[in-house]
Structures are given as C-alpha cells and as structure tokens.
Amino acid sequence: MARFFYTLLYSCLLPLFVARLWWRGRQNPGYRQRIAERFGRLPHRPSANGLWVHAVSVGETLAAAPYIKAMQQQYPDLPIIVTTTTPTGSEQVKRLFGERVFHMFLPYDLPVFWKPFLRRIQPGLLVVMETELWPNLMAACEQHQVPVMLANARMSEKSARGYAKFSALTTPMLQRLTLVAAQNATDGQRFIELGLPENKLEVTGSVKFDVDLPIDxxxxxxxxxxxxxxxxxxxxxxxxxxxxxxxxxxxxxxxxxxxxxxxxxxxxxxxxxxxxxxxxxxxxxxxxxxxxxxxxxxxxxxxxxxxxxxxxxxxxxxxxxxxxxxxxxxxxxxxxxxxxxxxxxxxxxxxxxxxxxxxxxxxxxxxxxxxxxxxxxxxxxxxxxxxxxxxxxxxxxxxxxxxxxxxxxxxxxxxxxxxxx
Missing domain, CATH: 3.40.50.2000 (Glycogen Phosphorylase B;)
Incomplete structure (x- = not known):
C-alpha cells in the first residue's frame, strides 16, 4: 500500500521533475538532452543476461570504474550496461569507457517505464553503487527475477534516520535486495536495523581504496x-x-x-x-x-x-x-x-x-x-x-x-x- 501511494505521488510530481531538468539545463545543457531515455526509451539494445551497473553521478561512476574494468577483463564477452542520473556522470562514463559499455540515463521510478525497460535489456544482474535505491525499481527487478546487489554500500547515521521515517517503503525495498556489499560493519548494521535480512549482508570494504592511478x-x-x-x-x-x-x-x-x-x-x-x-x-x-x-x-x-x-x-x-x-x-x-x-x-x-x-x-x-x-x-x-x-x-x-x-x-x-x- 505504501508503494501505491508513493507511485501515485511520484506520478503527480513527474511534470515538476521534467521541468526541473529543463531549469537545470540553463547552466548545463546536458540536462535537456536525451530526455526520452528517462522515460524508458533505449538508445541501445544490448544482449540479454548482461551486467547492469547504476552509478548516479561523477563520484559513483569513478567508484564503479575499477569494478567495471575488472569485470571487462575477466569476462570480456559480458555485455555491460551503465546508467547514470546526471549528465556529468554520463560524460564520465563516455570518457572512461567510450563504446565499450552501453550507456543510458536511468528512467524515472514508475512501473510503466520499468516494465518495457527491463523486458528489452533483460539484465542478468543489477549492481547499484552506494545507496541509490528506488522502490519501484526494486519491485520490478523482483518481478522480472533480476538479482540486485547494492555495492560499496554506505549508510550514514543521518541517512538511516531518514530511511527509518519511511519504513513502510524502506523495509520491503531492502528485503527485495539479493545482497548488500557494505563498506564496513557499522554501515552494514544500519541496513539490518532498517530491515535487511542478516543473511543478505556482506562486508567487502570500500572499492574507492582500489583507486586506479595512471602510470604516468x-x-x-x-x-x-x-x-x-x-x-x-x-x-x-x-x-x-x-x-x-x-x-x-x-x-x-x-x-x-x-x-x-x-x-x-x-x-x-x-x-x-x-x-x-x-x-x-x-x-x-x-x-x-x-x-x-x-x-x-x-x-x-x-x-x-x-x-x-x-x-x-x-x-x-x-x-x-x-x-x-x-x-x-x-x-x-x-x-x-x-x-x-x-x-x-x-x-x-x-x-x-x-x-x-x-x-x-x-x-x-x-x-x-x-x-x-x-x-x-x-x-x-x-x-x-x-x-x-x-x-x-x-x-x-x-x-x-x-x-x-x-x-x-x-x-x-x-x-x-x-x-x-
């Protein structure tokens, strides 16, 4: 029921979200480009059973880069899809990977967009960097049997208090995750307190320590x-x-x-x-x-x-x-x-x-x-x-x-x- 009202509210606010893109585009024209992708339109159709990585913006994209490069090296035939939310994140993906990954903007969090999106890309795994969780996305992945890993996961005390205020949304969303790979035990415990089953938690450390410095x-x-x-x-x-x-x-x-x-x-x-x-x-x-x-x-x-x-x-x-x-x-x-x-x-x-x-x-x-x-x-x-x-x-x-x-x-x-x- 909580997700129903969330979806209803999100639908009502959608025109404002689009208007905000246009407003932000005054200073960064990238926000006014490729808007159709935010409604689930795909610029590419990658092969099925690939790896889908979502990195919101620049920081998450840089954090995901060593992981994506490692996956490309060990599994060279694996299709990799990278979604971002911001145009600056998009620019980083293009700079780091060029045509070696399929890139697109993340659609808005409404079931009407997720159903065709997931049906077309048919990912084998979704890896979400850090803490970018959306209720309808998690529900759609469960419905389409797409496993979801929250990687390099962090949960500050302040964020945990915020999520706790909306436990009717937060708890089911966390329970739909396949795995949370937390940066440390303290953050991991906060996920458990918010409703994540203990058997779905792994403490893996921060991928940002694996920073890849150029040789020169x-x-x-x-x-x-x-x-x-x-x-x-x-x-x-x-x-x-x-x-x-x-x-x-x-x-x-x-x-x-x-x-x-x-x-x-x-x-x-x-x-x-x-x-x-x-x-x-x-x-x-x-x-x-x-x-x-x-x-x-x-x-x-x-x-x-x-x-x-x-x-x-x-x-x-x-x-x-x-x-x-x-x-x-x-x-x-x-x-x-x-x-x-x-x-x-x-x-x-x-x-x-x-x-x-x-x-x-x-x-x-x-x-x-x-x-x-x-x-x-x-x-x-x-x-x-x-x-x-x-x-x-x-x-x-x-x-x-x-x-x-x-x-x-x-x-x-x-x-x-x-x-x-």
Whole structure:
C-alpha cells in the first residue's frame, strides 16, 4: 500500500521533475538532452543476461570504474550496461569507457517505464553503487527475477534516520535486495536495523581504496608544476560547492603573508559553477585564470579547473589538498584519491558521507579535520611544514594500499550471482 501511494505521488510530481531538468539545463545543457531515455526509451539494445551497473553521478561512476574494468577483463564477452542520473556522470562514463559499455540515463521510478525497460535489456544482474535505491525499481527487478546487489554500500547515521521515517517503503525495498556489499560493519548494521535480512549482508570494504592511478600520474604532476612554478606552494580545494570557494578566497590574503606566491587551485564539483567561481575570484581582486584557457602563468593567484576528468592530474601537482563538500553541511567527498597520490589531505567537519574512510585515515594521522573558524591557521600549519606534509602523504598511501581488495571481492560475488541467474 505504501508503494501505491508513493507511485501515485511520484506520478503527480513527474511534470515538476521534467521541468526541473529543463531549469537545470540553463547552466548545463546536458540536462535537456536525451530526455526520452528517462522515460524508458533505449538508445541501445544490448544482449540479454548482461551486467547492469547504476552509478548516479561523477563520484559513483569513478567508484564503479575499477569494478567495471575488472569485470571487462575477466569476462570480456559480458555485455555491460551503465546508467547514470546526471549528465556529468554520463560524460564520465563516455570518457572512461567510450563504446565499450552501453550507456543510458536511468528512467524515472514508475512501473510503466520499468516494465518495457527491463523486458528489452533483460539484465542478468543489477549492481547499484552506494545507496541509490528506488522502490519501484526494486519491485520490478523482483518481478522480472533480476538479482540486485547494492555495492560499496554506505549508510550514514543521518541517512538511516531518514530511511527509518519511511519504513513502510524502506523495509520491503531492502528485503527485495539479493545482497548488500557494505563498506564496513557499522554501515552494514544500519541496513539490518532498517530491515535487511542478516543473511543478505556482506562486508567487502570500500572499492574507492582500489583507486586506479595512471602510470604516468607523477610525471604529469611534475609537468604542471614546471608550468606553474616549481617553488611556489599549491593549495587545492577539490570538489568544491557553493560557499566553500568563497571561504578560501576570503583567507587568501592571510595565507599570502607567509607564502606570497601561493597558487590557489579551485576545482568545482559541478560545471555549472565554473563561471560563478571565476567571478568570485575576480571580485576578490585576484589574478584569475581558467584551465580551459591554458596553464597558470607565474602571475596567476587563482586557477579555476573548469575541465572534466583531470582531477587526479591536478591534485598530483598540489602540495596540500582540502576536500570540498566538508566546509558546509554537504557530507564531504572522497579523500582517498589525494591520499593515494601521497598528498597531505585535510577535510572540514562535515564528512558524514565518508565517515568510515575519514576515521580510518585520521586514526593513522594520514588526514586531518579542520574547522572553518580557524581555516587559515590550520592550512598554514601544513604549508609551513613540508616534512609534516610528506609524512602525512606517505602514511596516506600506506593506508590506501592496506585497504585494497574490495573490487575483487565484488567481482567474485557478481560472478556467483550471474551464474545463478
């Protein structure tokens, strides 16, 4: 009955969802493209019994990439379908896999769209990255006998409270899952408390520890530093959100008192913010350049990374990395990539989305939590101490390497489920 009312409400709100796509398309035209796919229209018709991976946006797509590559390597004839929700996620899929996977947008969560969609792609297994669960999708998969694994699953305390408020929807949805592969035991226990049967839980670790670094990444970072100025300090704000770039711009003058040639590297999370971040830096009276317009010259004070797919290369050229999404109540972003690169890494106090990862790094002194109220003081502590930064970076690399292996565990679980299907 709860799902009936959910479906009724969703149907009534559907025109608003479409209007929101059109509205967001003002800044990112990708939201106005391929809208038919969101109603279940397929741009491809892959062979049956393939692997279907759903990754909402950029972060989930990057997390899924090592798993998808491992499945392609071990099962080269297996059709792989990747769905995303955002156009930025779509761009990442195309950049990482090109034509080696079938890609489309995820349809809206209504039975009228799921029935023809599933009948046409006939997947052997659906792997959903992290926590993107939809009641009608789970019900449709059960009806069509498609096993579903929630991979790299996380459930923060805040999210668990939210799901608990709608237990009439949440509990049946979790019970329809075939398996939850949780990042850690704490998150796994939250799934059980929400209604997941205990025999459907596996703790596999986080696939993000299996980050795949390009062989030449260190050389790429050195090349950027040669262009920017090898002796100057570089502070990177990675995956920033509105209100965070402004905090760094506000303290830039104080940071320059100790490092007058400091380069502030701003990497906005969403492309629609590139212009706003650039304008904010100009209004602060700083010399600004954008990545799309060439490399930072020696006079550049703020370098705005308005490109996609270059995060690792840019971070490899930084001395100190501050993770975005953590200076405001957003939940933070993944600090594993800069740690794997051997970079001293900081995060703000709002890191609930990656609490287990942050706690593991903090416990080994491979990451530090800073407060917005004393941001300049905390940043200067690390910029002024290269030895401390080097030690933190080396420790971060060790922690990442010690926690690898989740991808292979997911591959083995997937193989078993595909064989049974």
């Amino acid at each position: 990444i260190e050389r790429a970072g050195e090349a950027l530093r040669a262009q920017w100025g090898e002796s100057r300090k570089v502070l990177a704000l990675a995956s920033s959100h509105a209100g965070e770039d402004e905090q760094l711009l506000a303290i830039y003058s104080r940071l320059r008192e100790s490092h007058d040639d400091l380069l502030l590297l701003l990497i906005p999370r969403h492309p629609e913010r590139f212009d706003a971040v650039t304008q904010a830096a100009k209004q602060a009276g700083l010399n600004v350049q954008r990545r799309s317009q060439g490399n930072a010259n020696p006079d550049c004070q703020v370098y705005v990374a308005d490109s996609m797919g270059e995060m690792l290369q840019l971070l490899s050229a930084a001395d100190l990395v501050l993770m975005g999404g953590s200076l405001i109540p957003h939940g933070g972003h993944n600090p594993i990539e800069p740690a794997a690169l051997g970079k001293a890494t900081l995060t703000g106090p709002h890191y609930t989305n990656f609490a287990a990862v942050v706690d593991a790094l903090v416990a080994e002194q491979a990451l530090a939590v800073v407060e917005p109220e004393q941001l300049a003081q905390d940043i200067l502590q690390y910029l002024n101490d290269p030895a401390l930064c080097q030690l933190m970076g080396q420790t971060g690399q060790r922690v990442v390497n010690n926690n690898r292996g989740a991808v292979q565990r997911l591959v083995l679980l997937s193989a078993e489920m595909l064989k049974r299907a």
